[in-house]
Amino acid sequence: MLNHNMANPNPIVTRSLDEIRFWSRIMKEHALFLSLGFTHEQSQLIAEAQQFIDLFERIEEKLSKYSVNTDIRQIQAFNNEVYQAAVAIWSYKRKVLGLTLRCEIRTNNYALLIDHVSREAAYFANRLKDLNEGRLAPEPDTIIQENLFFLRIMADHAKFIGHLLDPSERKLVEQAREFSHDFDQLVFQAIDLDSMRPQSQTEPILDQFLDQNRVSVASLRDFKKTARDLIEACRIKSNIHPLLADHTFREAERFLEIIDLFESHLSNNNR
Template identity: 70%
Template sequence: MPDAFVTRSIDEIRFWSRIMKEHSLFLRLGFRCEDTQLINEAQYFYKVFEGIEQQSHAYGLDTDPSTIKQFNKEVHAAVSHIWVFKRKLLGLILSCQLPGQNNFPLLVDHVSREAYYFRNRLEELNQGKLEPLQDAIIDENVFFLRIMADHAKFIGHLLDPSERKLVDQAREFSHDFDQLLFQAKDLDSMRPQSQTKPLLDQFLDQNRVSVKSLRDFKQTARDLIYQCKVKSIIHPLLADHVFREAERFLEIIDMFEGALTAKREPSIHL
């Protein structure tokens, strides 16, 4: 039977290394021509995470745990460096040192939060720190609900203003996920009283319905962009990128619902 630590580590690295690689591309595309140092740094990180992604696929689920533990450490170092790069970039943008570049400050903050999340996940895996199921459910949902709300905001701003129906839909999703995030933060502040199984079941069910709806919207938008049937400045890869993150959130909700139903904690939480 595959080792749970190995399985979880490989899955996390395969998913998030691709995300980090694509972040590097999206940031680079938003720089001005004269931002050569930033362009080169972004390209460097693209190559780093492309290599990590390829290496992760070379490992099988029967790989020795000690090998994966060392791999996690190496990936952790790379993620720490790209996090620093993203925070540096955010500082430059907020201090108006890059006028005319095309990366929204919220987008840069968004991608840095994902790097921080990935880095923490690797630390938890290597240290064997298992958060109690009830805490993990709330924390993961607070993180991903904010990610989904951000996505809706980005989509709304990157669609052409003439795409009124799609823009309105994106704004509605932004509002809906802001409200879900507020609810999740309320549950967070009510711990441990809010961690009863009925409340968490309802919490996950409600989020599942909303995430599925947003996932389907993203899928439609992605397909329209690929078919050149919608006016926008959204890179086709970005459209697929946000779709995959919604799919990831649904997988996490499935895992938590399964754990609650079985009345046991997963051996390795997400």
């Protein structure tokens, strides 16, 4: 969970550990999902994916040795180490995407899914870079851009869910399609708001923007939770791995935490 109070004298340490804890697990799972989508003759790509699973497991093990009281210089060094891992898995994902788009490989991984996971790797790397450069408090343009990133992630999730559900699950497929449409509209709205900067950088507009996103994300989060529980109980038909269902649920929860963080920041600025 994001620490909103940040009692630690150096919040860079707290946030760095939180980002690494969340995103390293996500990166490890991305490697697993890609490997499951490859065909048996793509053994080299599967082996590379396994190397990334092992790499991020080692990062998780090392993470457990640090605490919020760890010296900032140690955390900055750790951030640099994890940054290199995030850049490496980003490069791997872009390589796989290129092979897919050129039809050099045929896999069960959608091209949009490969692009999606590469965007998340880039986001992770950029967060670590920002933290090591001392950038912690969000600026208005950062709020819009970060929401735009996550809104697109949520829209992608809805599309993946809709395509991976069995076609006979008509009601759930339709619900996923509706979420996809709703989040596409929110993405376009965020793009519009971003193009209005700096005029858009007023507290009421940003507050409304965050409130609207919160309602939509909470609704999608609840849908994902229901789908996850049904998949785990084998009560619906789909090609969705139970871990993937939980993975998308956790990312929706993360987005809600980030909205809370931004709203807290705006509220503090108004005092």
